[in-house]
Structure formats: structure tokens, C-alpha cells
Amino acid sequence: MSYKTVMVHMDTSARANARLSLALRLARTFDAHLDGLFAMFEPRPREFYVMAGTADYYDTHRKLRMEQRGAIERLFRAELARAQVDGAWIAPEGDPVATVMQRSRTADLVILGQTDQDDPESYIAEQFPETVLLGAGGPVLLMPYAGNFESVGKHVLIAWNGSREAARAVHDAIPFIVRAARVTIAAASTTFTPAESQAACADLAAMLARHGATTVDITRFERDAAESTGDALLSYAADGGYDLLVMGAYGHARLQELVLGGVTRSILASMTVPVLMSH
Structure with a gap:
């Protein structure tokens, strides 16, 4: 018995890189395929457009998010190649909770981060890790937002x-x-x-x-x-x-x-x- 498909949640939070490092180490340990699933909080455009003067702000916000996603994707692909791990980048559209939960059901192990109240970028949705955990259908490895963990599972x-x-x-x-x-x-x-x-x-x-x-x-x-x-x-x-x-x-x-x-x-x-x- 082993983990052959590992999935790590990627976003723009401060701890995303630490999660990726852990995921890469585990993928190498278990000779597993690694999926990097990008999902982040995205305000609903309708809530912007109904308010006068906010359409331009939303468009600027959206462009920034796209640039951030591109930077995270480049990091993921570079680290994947450096570690010589087989994997794929996944950035689905739609509700982030639903997409992460659905994708988690075809992974042997899912890696999420603990919500950090001091890092707004770690906010995906209300009770995001809790909801995914109860709906994943398999094991979820949760990483604290504080501390360094060079070894996990010894x-x-x-x-x-x-x-x-x-x-x-x-x-x-x-x-x-x-x-x-x-x-x-x-x-x-x-x-x-x-x-x-x-x-x-x-x-x-x-x-x-x-x-x-x-x-x-x-x-x-x-x-x-x-x-x-x-x-x-x-x-x-x-x-x-x-x-x-x-x-x-x-x-x-x-x-x-x-x-x-x-x-x-x-x-x-x-x-x-x-x-x-x-x-």
C-alpha cells in the first residue's frame, strides 16, 4: 500500500511554498505523481459591477490574480522539474471549495494548509480546510501555518x-x-x-x-x-x-x-x- 497520487493545494499565501516543498518530498518518498491544484478566493464580479465605480477595480484585481497564478505555476513547474517528480498543474474555474473537494476524491493523499488569520491570502472560503476534510473521502494532511517541518512521518x-x-x-x-x-x-x-x-x-x-x-x-x-x-x-x-x-x-x-x-x-x-x- 502506498500513495501514488498526491495533491497539494496551491495559492498565493505565504505558506504555499512550504506546502509545495513538503509535497515534493513526499512524492519522491512514495514515488508518486504530484498534482498542484491552484484555488484561491475570487470575489464575485456581480458584487463589484452593481456598485458604481468598482468595475475598473475588479478588472485590475482580476489581472493581478492572473499574474499571481502565473508566477505560482512557473514555480510549481520549476520545482517539479528540479525534484524530478512526475506531476501536473491544475487550475480549474469555478467555486474553489467544490473544485478542491472534487479533485481530492481522485487523490491518495491531499495536502492543505491551516488557515492563517494573519495572512489574508490564505483565506479561500469560510471553513475551507474543514469542508474539504469532511468531503474529501480520503486522507488529508494539514500543515500548520507556523513552524518548519523538514521531516514528516518519522x-x-x-x-x-x-x-x-x-x-x-x-x-x-x-x-x-x-x-x-x-x-x-x-x-x-x-x-x-x-x-x-x-x-x-x-x-x-x-x-x-x-x-x-x-x-x-x-x-x-x-x-x-x-x-x-x-x-x-x-x-x-x-x-x-x-x-x-x-x-x-x-x-x-x-x-x-x-x-x-x-x-x-x-x-x-x-x-x-x-x-x-x-x-
Whole structure:
């Protein structure tokens, strides 16, 4: 099992280059094809043209966006050639959320960036990464907007609660897990008794060992009463030197509103290490 088609979201944000660097390294690691999918926020022209004096502004804005897209495309193609990775540049028209989500369903791994509130260029749409994550149908690797990550997947922390979403994430992360130097399973559910926790984690460790994972540890994961599970996981990952957190994503759409689980929402807002999530 491996990732043979990797897709990275490209835009004009400050972290786009870092995402591309990570995507290229992973494409080389897995001998995968790399798609660079360009999608960015685009104001609706009708909202400009109905306001007097704004048509020229919209046209100028559109030309600037086209120039920016061209620069990002040239960067992508140059880096692709330099890394000797097979790939393609994709810049579809239409709603950016719909296009990214649809394209993600024909990729083995999708790489997105965390929304950076201090970088307007990282804004694509309301709850963009969350919406894509819940609709992708496969694993999404989310990269924090802060920090340098030269290695991803050497030290893997699995947040395990026995749920369908967690199981999906673990199976989707197997290409990382079997190559990792260290894998740790942390029981991240308050519904587990100590005996149930140990048994559930042991069964998961045995399954991963059959896939070829060489070093799989089981840890007792605890958190303070005042600390959320998401914050506790991130602290544990940082303290333990992990460079990839694997976990299920929880949420659903309700009356056109995206409702995320508490841990998922916390991780997406505060991630300090790359996170592989599946829904």
C-alpha cells in the first residue's frame, strides 16, 4: 500500500511554498505523481459591477490574480522539474471549495494548509480546510501555518479511540506508519476503561505490525481536567518530538452549517505539528 497520487493545494499565501516543498518530498518518498491544484478566493464580479465605480477595480484585481497564478505555476513547474517528480498543474474555474473537494476524491493523499488569520491570502472560503476534510473521502494532511517541518512521518503519534473515523485515519496513514522509525498509539477516549484501552491499543499495534511497522509503542495518555483533549494531544506530540499526528475527523453539515467535533475543531485551530485526518 502506498500513495501514488498526491495533491497539494496551491495559492498565493505565504505558506504555499512550504506546502509545495513538503509535497515534493513526499512524492519522491512514495514515488508518486504530484498534482498542484491552484484555488484561491475570487470575489464575485456581480458584487463589484452593481456598485458604481468598482468595475475598473475588479478588472485590475482580476489581472493581478492572473499574474499571481502565473508566477505560482512557473514555480510549481520549476520545482517539479528540479525534484524530478512526475506531476501536473491544475487550475480549474469555478467555486474553489467544490473544485478542491472534487479533485481530492481522485487523490491518495491531499495536502492543505491551516488557515492563517494573519495572512489574508490564505483565506479561500469560510471553513475551507474543514469542508474539504469532511468531503474529501480520503486522507488529508494539514500543515500548520507556523513552524518548519523538514521531516514528516518519522515519528508518528496515533490518537486512538476505537471509532470508525480513527480506524479510517489509521488505515489511510499506513504508508507513513510502515516507514516510521517510531509509532506511538495513545488511547484518546475517556470512555475506555484502563483494561479496554490496553486491549484496543494492543489489537491495533498487532495489526500495524502485520503491515510491517517495526516499532509500535502504546502509551497511557492523560490530561488535566481543565485541558481539552485536542490541546493535550498537541502538547504530548510536541513534548515527545512527534512529527505527524494521525487522528479521525469528526463533524457533519447541519442546515448548511458545518458542525465539527470539539477535538477536531481544537486541532485545526491550534495545530503545532502536521496532522493526517480522515473522515
